Amino acid sequence: MTLYQKGRCLLKRTLEMKVRFTKAELDALTKKAKKAGLSREGYSRRVLNSETVKEAPPVDVPVLIREVRRVGSNIEQILKRANSLGRLDVSQFRRELEELRAVEQRIKDAYTTAHD
Numbered sequence: 001m002t003l004y005q006k007g008r009c010l011l012k013r014t015l016e017m018k019v020r021f022t023k024a025e026l027d028a029l030t031k032k033a034k035k036a037g038l039s040r041e042g043y044s045r046r047v048l049n050s051e052t053v054k055e056a057p058p059v060d061v062p063v064l065i066r067e068v069r070r071v072g073s074n075i076e077q078i079l080k081r082a083n084s085l086g087r088l089d090v091s092q093f094r095r096e097l098e099e100l101r102a103v104e105q106r107i108k109d110a111y112t113t114a115h116d
Contacts, residue, residue, distance in 0.1 A: 054110075061107065068104045072097060 021029065033043035037056030046053050075097045082088030 065104060065107055068100060068107070072100045072104065075100065 029040050029043070032053075033040045035055045036043055036053050038046070038053070043053060075093060078088075079090060079093045079097065082093065083090050
């Protein structure tokens with residue numbers, strides 16, 4: 001098991017192992033690693049550690065996550081203001097905020113790995 005902090009491995013890797021591949025095998029490894037947004041070494045380590053390796057999200061997914069967070073923050077501000085003025089259905093807004101957070105979590109789960 002490896003130790004991670006903010007996406008960085010805390011263990012020093014000092015041991016090396018040479019592995020030989022056919023052209024087709026190396027091409028397949030390179031393609032899979034690239035799709036996952038990892039180096040071949042990082043991809044191989046994760047597979048060897050029985051971690052789930054998913055394809056990296058398209059560039060627009062992180063943008064989408066930021067947008068969902070921004071909207072959620074706006075809803076929270078509206079809720080606070082509405083609650084203090086007593087002019088809005090706060091319970092409805094709370095339900096909407098919870099749904100927004102659930103969508104955000106589903107997006108993150110679909111496009112991230114355990115150490116991202």
